[in-house]
Amino acid sequence: MRDFVMLMAEIVNEIHDILTGLFGLHMTDKELHFWVIGIVGMVTFFLVYFSFKLIEKMKWSVTIYAFIYTFTGMIVLVFAIELQQAITNRGNMEFADAVVGLRGFLVLFIIYALIALVIYTINKFISKRK
Structure with a gap:
């Protein structure tokens, strides 16, 4: 589990480095959290929304x-x-x-x-x- 958490932390750090290095975005930690969590949340919302709409059509x-x-x-x-x-x-x-x-x-x-x-x-x- 510790390895899994460390892997997730590495992935997050890589994403941070890509956003700041590749795209030249210079954001504070709070700004980065705002955008990343906001975008992940919206993508998740739409996936859940459309999945539930599909379930609703199936009359489950x-x-x-x-x-x-x-x-x-x-x-x-x-x-x-x-x-x-x-x-x-x-x-x-x-x-x-x-x-x-x-x-x-x-x-x-x-x-x-x-x-x-x-x-x-x-x-x-x-x-x-x-």
Whole structure:
């Protein structure tokens, strides 16, 4: 995990060097954050917006929206926990821990989905017999 964070830091530093060196942009750290995060945020917004519009056209239930929102939150949470472990030196900061944590959520969600599907199928079967 530490290697992953260092790699991400290197990528960010390279982007910074390209923006300042190649394009001759001389921005303060705050200005750079403003533009980079602003642009990344808008690109992400449009990707999410069009993805959700596609889901809406497919007439999927609100469950998919709840899953996507929750899974995104879980990604943030597991990486926050791993970073906290690195900062406080309590526990080991490992990418594998984040992956296993997310796998736990996915497995439990699949179990929930299967149970819900069984209940839904039984209710449909019962309502057809009436």
